[in-house]
Amino acid sequence: MISDFKNKVAVLTGAGSGFGLECARIGAQLGMKLVLVDVQKDALDAVQAELQAAGAQVMARRVDVSNDAQMQALANDVKATFGAPHFVFNNAGVGAGGLVWENTIADWEWVMGVNLWGVIHGVRLFTPMMLEAAKQDPSYQGHIVNTASMAGLLTPPNMGIYNVTKHAVVSLTETLYQDLKLVSDQVSASVLCPYFVPTGINQSHRNRPAELKADKPTQSQLIGQAMSDKAVGSGKVTAAEVAQKVFDALAADQFYIYSHPKALGNVQQRMEAIVQGHNPPDPFAERPEIGINLRAALRGA
Numbered sequence: 001m002i003s004d005f006k007n008k009v010a011v012l013t014g015a016g017s018g019f020g021l022e023c024a025r026i027g028a029q030l031g032m033k034l035v036l037v038d039v040q041k042d043a044l045d046a047v048q049a050e051l052q053a054a055g056a057q058v059m060a061r062r063v064d065v066s067n068d069a070q071m072q073a074l075a076n077d078v079k080a081t082f083g084a085p086h087f088v089f090n091n092a093g094v095g096a097g098g099l100v101w102e103n104t105i106a107d108w109e110w111v112m113g114v115n116l117w118g119v120i121h122g123v124r125l126f127t128p129m130m131l132e133a134a135k136q137d138p139s140y141q142g143h144i145v146n147t148a149s150m151a152g153l154l155t156p157p158n159m160g161i162y163n164v165t166k167h168a169v170v171s172l173t174e175t176l177y178q179d180l181k182l183v184s185d186q187v188s189a190s191v192l193c194p195y196f197v198p199t200g201i202n203q204s205h206r207n208r209p210a211e212l213k214a215d216k217p218t219q220s221q222l223i224g225q226a227m228s229d230k231a232v233g234s235g236k237v238t239a240a241e242v243a244q245k246v247f248d249a250l251a252a253d254q255f256y257i258y259s260h261p262k263a264l265g266n267v268q269q270r271m272e273a274i275v276q277g278h279n280p281p282d283p284f285a286e287r288p289e290i291g292i293n294l295r296a297a298l299r300g301a
Helices: 018-029 041-053 068-082 105-136 160-183 201-207 219-233 239-252 261-276 288-298
Strands: 009-013 033-038 057-062 087-090 142-147 187-193 256-258
Touching: 009 018, 009 068, 009 105, 018 033, 018 041, 018 087, 018 239, 033 041, 033 068, 041 057, 057 068, 068 105, 087 105, 105 142, 105 160, 105 187, 142 160, 142 239, 160 187, 187 239, 219 288, 239 256, 256 261
Parallel strands: 009 033, 009 087, 033 057, 087 142, 142 187, 187 256
Antiparallel strands: none
16 A cells, blocks of 8 residues: 655556556656666657656666566666665566467467566565565555456466466465565555556567567467457557556555456356356356357367
8 A cells, every 4th residue: 555656666567558658657647756667678768758758757777577687687776776666566468379289388488487477576576675665664655566467367268378377476466465464564465457458468579589489370379369459459448547546556455456347257257166166167258259259260160
């Protein structure tokens, strides 16, 4: 929970676009000191210029969040420049589709590296810094928000790697919340579970490193990319609206942050099946045409 944002320090990964960019803009309006982190330099430079022109105090770093040495250097820079952060947004993410047995080792390493290891590095490096600040200052308030997805609560087909990473982020963040409650009342955590929101994640392959380059895409990956482009592009909830929900959750110490609460009906069906020992339900029960079209496309109909 953070009750006053002015002059507080925010570290935001994936700050060049989507939720990271919009949270940075809100942070600037609230008078926060901003540490902007992204792997795409041109996007990062543009955000830095925009927010500095608006009067914000900004530090920008090009970092691959999957790289432990780069993340350690970032943490060292943050501590030396601003001290312990108050808001850490482990938000950088990439998308990938395809039938789970068709994904290559490089596909797994890329998506797990950004979506899961990026969050792990953010948690392991910044949490001790925040807890130390809390010990030294009874008025210190800190909060970590990790970006998962509704794919961390559901298991839609043809996007297995993404589901695996986002389930891991939900579990990691729930555990982080419980662990923090054991040791401090001044530092807390939340998990962001967006549904389809236009953020640019469906084009994340633009930043895929050369050493983990993709093979020629399979039919299932091409179908998954087309469906992702359509779903994300047609999203009605904006990244800016979701960013405001993040700040509302920071102020209220709200753990679960949803962009589309109506999608929780599918989550409830899944949880009831788990409790009752039933087979996994149709993840497209609310939108059956999606499942019908996907099945037809994959079977070549």
